[in-house]
Amino acid sequence: MSLLSLEAVHTYYGDSHILEGVSLEVDRGEVVALVGRNGVGKTTTLRTILQLTPPSEGQVWLRGEDITGADTHEVADAGVGWIPENRRIFSRLTVEENIHVAVPEGRNIDAARERAYETFPDLREHRHRDAGTLSGGQQQMLAIVRGLVGDNDLLLVDEPSEGLAPLIVSAVADALAATATETTVLLVEQNLPLALDLADRFYVLDDGQVVDSGDTNEVDDDDERFRRYLSA
């Protein structure tokens, strides 16, 4: 039984048909990359899993349980974490408060905080600052850390390297790799080398459909299979 599986999922934003029958599976312990051009539905896939934009057809299964149409907070409580694109941190809360908010009730806040600061020591220095005043890289670290302290079984990571300087990208990649040893990750990433480096398997999405999938060991980043769907 897969940890997560999508079965012929169709999702609309109003009248526009974004996902046209997406099926994919993520097994426990895997890192799965979801690649594809801008606007093919990668982020929508993650939002559909979280039921932020529930599918109008098809099913989403988590540990064999149908979560289609559930409330988002229930999906989150079931162990699905989300590191959204564009570093959506709570800008008017301090760094520390951002971390506190992400720790599930009943868990040890101090331990979570320590773990967060160990992963990104930079954040400790700025812990009392409003998160909105951090640099882009620091905000991304905070966003990732919030995903980490949530104790999730499955982490949905959306474009973690977007708009970051190369040096910070590698720090972010290290943190994600460390995370991946403990939890299952579904990673949406435009940066193909980074995605293939982190992931065990990949899916290629084009125009709302899965057009290719495979093992990352079989391919490298200038493979013909990607060139067709990824070059702009």
Place this chain on the structure above:
Amino acid sequence: MAISPSDSADLTASLLLSYARDHVVHLLVIAVLAAYPGIYAIAVNSPLSAQAVAVLPRVETMVAVLYFGLFAISFDFVSGYTGYLSFGHTMFYGAGAYLVVLTANGKIPFLSASTPFVLLLVLCGLLAVILALLVGVVSFRLSGVYFAMITLGFSQVLYVFVRDWNYLGSNPRDGVAVTGRTAGFEIGIPGVDSASLAIGQLTGDTAELLGVVTLTTAEVSYYMVGLVVLICYFAMQRVIHSPFGRTLIAIRENEERARAIGYNTFYYKLGAFAISAFFAGTAGGLFAGYRRSVTPESGFYFLTTGDALLASIIGGFGTLAGPLYGHLFDESVREFLSKAGSGGGLLPYLRSNLGQGTLETVIYNGMTIGESIDVFLNGRAALYVGIVFVLFVLYVPNGLLGTVRGRLNGTVAKGFPMWFRQRLPDRDSDQSR
């Protein structure tokens, strides 16, 4: 390890000290507010009496600032912290106000007309909570402007309802006054006469302080209403600084994200709505207890919410204390520009201090200075307040307190002592070197 008495005394002292340090700004504000009636009395009896009367708000006005300020704070509690504009907030205020007046008139079943006022205030809050839960369950299915509109709709329905319900009084359109009880509404420990003081301009108590100063009814009302407002403020402040409050801010910042972390934002929003309604109801109860009458307009009309919104925008949205200052500012400007002769203000001041000769001087086409002053000032307060409001939105978008907090990089309670320390003379820095 045993703690010796002196250690624990030290500990208590240091705890008290750190508490005082964290709350030094609160204490300062409370001290200034507590001293205000005295300052006012001294100022109006000083050589600058005429100017003081014109500029300073009367103590009666300050009572209104306090109870309406509480209403504005409660409005900010839900609107400023969750981002859901509670445009029908006045229904809670009105519900509290009507409950007090109707109970005093014996119109509420099972509640005697002599129910202690403090208990009545709690009931006002609870009535508002029930109302909030009913309205909230429906309204929080919507967001943004639709939420504002549906809550507005509910409050307008209640407005029309109380306006036309003959059970409330002989002429419900004109409102209801307390007729069933001549005694003032007492704030204090219920049943203990020596620990209670009645509020109200005519029915309130006067009090003697240390046998020297006699407090007028307005001053007694000011302190007693102020006490309730203070307790309510600290209660709301505690909630905002709790994990619950942080979640509210998270919802305001990004509700999707809060849901994806696992918060059932619906219940958090409903909870915030109910808590804020409780204090709005209490504020309405204070209002009715002081004024002893309520009209559909002052209780349920949407412009009452508008005044709270104005106070929040001037004082600073999402700052909790800001709306009180915002309303103080609003009321002061209104009173300064009002035509009411009794309470001072600019117009009476100019009339009585410019001299007959100046007032009768013709400046243009037969119009005298006196007449032109009248044209510009008589009954024009709303116009100028409107202009001030526009300027505030344009140039002080974060409001008074919001802007100060921005400058200090944090709350005033934390930022001000630091700012102050940095400006202390070199004595401190010498020691540190």
